[in-house]
Amino acid sequence: MDTLFTFFQGDSPALQYIGSWSASLWDNRDMYQMQLHLLLASVFPIYIGAHAALRRPPSALAPKKQPSTDNEDDELDLEPAIEGLRPSDAIMFPVLASITLGGLYLLIKWLKDPSLLNKIMTWYFSTLGVFGVGKLAGDSLHVISTIIFPSVWSDGKQLYHVKPDFQIQVTGESSRSQPLRTITDKKNPLPSFFSSIPFAESLNTILWSTRALLKNHWIFRGYLHGLLNTKLRVTFHDVAGLTLGLAAIIAYNTSGKAWWLTNLMGFGFCYGAFQIMSPTTFWTGSLVLMGLFIYDIVMVFYTPMMVTVATTLDVPIKLVFPGPKRGGMLGLGDVVLPGIMMALALRFDLYLHYARKHLKQGETARYVEATGLWGERFWTSGSKEKNVADAARFPKTYFKASVVGYVIGMLTTLVVLNYFNHAQPALLYLVPGVLISLWGTAWVRGEIQLMWGYTEDGSLNDDRKEGKEELTKEEVEQRADEREKRRSKEHAHHVFLFSLSDPKHDLPKAKLDGEKEE
Template sequence: MKNTERLANLALAGLTLAPLVMKETMSNEHAMRFPFVGSAMLLSLFLLFKFLSKDLVNAVLTCYFFVLGIIALSATILPAIKRILPEQWNKDLIVWRFPYFRSFEIEFTRSQIIAAVPGTFFCAWYASQKHWLANNILGLAFCIQGIEMLSLGSFKTGAILLAGLFVYDIFWVFFTPVMVSVAKSFDAPIKLLFPTADSARPFSMLGLGDIVIPGIFVALALRFDVSRGKESQYFKSAFMGYTVGLVLTIVVMNWFQAAQPALLYIVPAVIGFLAAHCMWNGEVKPLLEFDESKTAVTSQESSDDKSSKKVE
């Protein structure tokens, strides 16, 4: 699966995330290419804002994220809506084919239509007002969908991805004006905004990539715990590492009053806390050997065996 291309928007490591339509598992090769694809996209956006009208680019992006926002927000609230709707509304598929392009079709349920109604009104409010709170809610919906739909597969792949984006983030923030320029020019829910008391700098920003990239690594730690049928011990240490890294980012940013590459602090903290915990428990080998795809196959086979025994 071409994760690098399909997740090109996410590869900006803090600039954007398009909701996915299926669960993807990243390979080592894709993880290695990820920072390069992200760099190419980041530079392309920088050139767009440099040579084209900022208002024109943002108008196109607003339309783009209006549609993506409806999809992401609807998918996020769908589980809650399903509980109060008839079961058939959740199961029966409606197939809609594009006029003049009959080979293209969309499948959806009535529950998804119901979920899309509040999502549409909310995105219309965001598009008309561009309020920071609406921006943050849409951004969090993108994050939830990204973390839910993307899997690293193994901790080795996760380490490769985080290491590559660690260097990527440092380079584009500290050694060029590209990242900061694009983040400030890009008027779309690709970052979380936090109001400040400083009139010269009314908002602090946290890119969605700084949530999703470490988030999929933390989620992998949770699935590792679940696969072993144990308490969420490694999830807690990975999550604690993320929290420490984020707090450190905020402290350094306010201390120096300058933009900081969040992954510079988050990546070492997440990997460091998890590594220290598994070394303390003497479980480095099981963690490094964990492969989610193999675990899923084993779980499926076990489930099939149980089903066959019940039939007998």
């Protein structure tokens, strides 16, 4: 490097400038590596959390239920309860945040030694972290399992469908008009060239059994008289994820709070927040962000509270990055708050995708699950045939625009931070970056009114197209009460009961309809 710098020290001013800039870049490489780490770590939970938060848009019909002999299992509510924001939250968020921050600041000043407060808050967030990290770990294991055991894959010429009920792989299209598929000679459930490896029959059996373990679900029933009455669908990934979450929290509290464990807990909190929070509308989300934009400026520039609390409390409510001097940190609010708007943008993209399909086909299309298909997308990236992974391949114009705006805002934050060498309110730059990118994209595309009118409060749903009347809130509550009464009758003679069982399934037919052996 010294020889290279000597070359740039010639008589040319341009070469001298490049040389001095390169030397500065090399001397401060640790700082820039830390800042790149910060940038990637802030975008990562937003990207995966936004995709995990995808759900059926109002422009798509609900998918048809598969016939089952266990009607009770069909009634299980798989979608998490979504906390929708309201316009009044634009005022309440900054007010509550100010009260909380001010209370913590005064408590720190009064205690002088914050070790007790750190312990209490650490155990509180650790309890929550078990579920946040558990959910993140469980979904990560699901992604890995879809890569190892995809339901469909392509070799660039043909599309292969894995049929676990019959432990075969088939090719060809299947429809009502042409229910014809060809059974291949592949004996294991693996994709690509792995599927052609001649494993022993016993190993193939283990592979199919492992795939079933990872793909199937169980029914968890919990009853404690007068206190608990619940029924949930549970997968192997859920159990393994919760176990890993518990192990991570124990390691965090016994290993000196390693920075990467702190960040893992932060990722878990962010990931969970994107799936249970929604701005409901773009204009509500914009109002909330603008209110917090002002709050962040006041608390960082005009009071010592934000910096004092962030640097004093050693609790997993921030992302931390090792580096020169004291390293760097980023509050989870700087990820979650812009992130919920970016997640809304991705769901808006999905809404537009189905709306355009409706205009093109003349009828409303049924929703196809768009989450958890990372393995299928990877293995069918070169396929021209339609497959289940196409549900996740919709145009993501607004989401990509918001990511660009967020990255620009984060880069601006880092540049200003280095220039002034003073803590910066990240929302000062992130909020304009995200909002300008979203509303600017809508303005350029002529979709301002469409974006303004989009809402997730349920008013855009139109179930009458299937001959069903839209349920009122009272009717939904009445049906929930009826299910609760039915469950209570099931446990009429129980004091407590906890069980994990297989759901009831229709037995597969002895023959695979419409398929012939090659």
